Amino acid sequence: MIAPITPEEREQAIQDALAIIRRNIPRYQGCCQNHSSLHGWYPTCKNDQWTTGFWPGELWLSWEFTHDDACKRSGEEAVDSFLERIIRKTAVDHHDMGFLYTPSCVAPFLLTGNGKAREAALLAADQLTTRFQKTGGFLQAWGVMGRKEDYRYIIDCLLNLPLLYWASEQTGENRYRDIALTHTATCLNHSFRNDFSTYHTFFMDPVTGEGVRGETCQGYRSDSSWARGQAWAIYGLALAYKYTKDSKLPSLFDGVVHYFLSRLPEDMIPYWDLMFQTGDEPRDSSSASIAACGLLEMGRLLATDAYEKTAKELMGSLVRSCRVKPDDDANGLVYHGTYSKKSPYNSCTEEGVDECVSWGDYFYLEALMRLENPSWRSYW
Numbered sequence: 001m002i003a004p005i006t007p008e009e010r011e012q013a014i015q016d017a018l019a020i021i022r023r024n025i026p027r028y029q030g031c032c033q034n035h036s037s038l039h040g041w042y043p044t045c046k047n048d049q050w051t052t053g054f055w056p057g058e059l060w061l062s063w064e065f066t067h068d069d070a071c072k073r074s075g076e077e078a079v080d081s082f083l084e085r086i087i088r089k090t091a092v093d094h095h096d097m098g099f100l101y102t103p104s105c106v107a108p109f110l111l112t113g114n115g116k117a118r119e120a121a122l123l124a125a126d127q128l129t130t131r132f133q134k135t136g137g138f139l140q141a142w143g144v145m146g147r148k149e150d151y152r153y154i155i156d157c158l159l160n161l162p163l164l165y166w167a168s169e170q171t172g173e174n175r176y177r178d179i180a181l182t183h184t185a186t187c188l189n190h191s192f193r194n195d196f197s198t199y200h201t202f203f204m205d206p207v208t209g210e211g212v213r214g215e216t217c218q219g220y221r222s223d224s225s226w227a228r229g230q231a232w233a234i235y236g237l238a239l240a241y242k243y244t245k246d247s248k249l250p251s252l253f254d255g256v257v258h259y260f261l262s263r264l265p266e267d268m269i270p271y272w273d274l275m276f277q278t279g280d281e282p283r284d285s286s287s288a289s290i291a292a293c294g295l296l297e298m299g300r301l302l303a304t305d306a307y308e309k310t311a312k313e314l315m316g317s318l319v320r321s322c323r324v325k326p327d328d329d330a331n332g333l334v335y336h337g338t339y340s341k342k343s344p345y346n347s348c349t350e351e352g353v354d355e356c357v358s359w360g361d362y363f364y365l366e367a368l369m370r371l372e373n374p375s376w377r378s379y380w
Helices: 007-024 056-067 071-088 099-113 115-129 155-159 161-171 174-191 225-246 251-260 283-300 305-321 356-372
Strands: 152-154 201-204 211-215 338-340 352-355
Touching: 007 056, 007 071, 007 356, 056 071, 056 356, 071 099, 071 115, 071 155, 099 115, 099 155, 099 161, 115 161, 115 174, 152 155, 152 174, 152 211, 155 174, 155 225, 155 356, 161 174, 161 225, 174 211, 174 225, 225 251, 225 283, 251 283, 251 305, 283 305, 283 338, 283 356, 305 352, 305 356
Parallel strands: none
Antiparallel strands: 152 201, 201 211, 338 352
């Protein structure tokens, strides 16, 4: 059994994270943070990755907590960069508009009414709709639109859909919401196995629109369950319930959570694929943070304490065994993340193994902020 995070541990973890974020602001002035660290330190990069929205998201979480002007100024500079990116259509021909624009632009609009942020996020929502495939009813993840070998979606996309719901609320146009609802229905029909594990990616038939097969890109193999994919499903189902109140979702959520928890090692820090529960395989701490956010969201929606208790256990383990401290030789927030681990059965490029990862840092801080302020207004 892992002891839940204590209020004292939570406060210390938040203060440690804020200190590291403040220290990082000059480093990422006029540039972005790479998707994963190298030996604990994030290189700088251009604003052309699918992950660059998470560092601005950390800034806005920090500003909410501290009202530190440096966080706000840096976050507003990021808004300018993200507006330019979507206007120029720089590396946006994929489905990850929500990951990019929810923490970087929806957040500052909700918090400060920033008009540029709203403009950028709406343009991003429009871009996301261009990935919609009517035949099959889904948002194509990547690749050439309509090409058979690219005709698929991935479980991660559930986290991109809140951008569409937000755009529908902002504009009064149902087309955004309709696409989100259709994609969700397709995902529910195909992405979940009978034991509540998940496929990372699912191929659809471009002629008939029928489901073809589930595969993996980043999990160990197609019949295993990639840990981060299962965590995306946990948070994604909670967000789907937030926007739809579909009565089928709580029981599915519970099954997906149970599968995730039943495959964790004793310390509750997931291995990169849930087929591993012991041994020397790399962990993926980011999966624990994502799952904790989903548990806290669904616990709030259903007014139940059980999910919060589990989230506190996950966060307790993360804070005690994975937290980066301000004096460490690193500039991330959480150790032991895994971006992409190569196996004999997957198609990914190996990088960011046993490192800090940008989304892991963001969702770790979001989970801490949710615990600190149960009435926190979600960006998602």
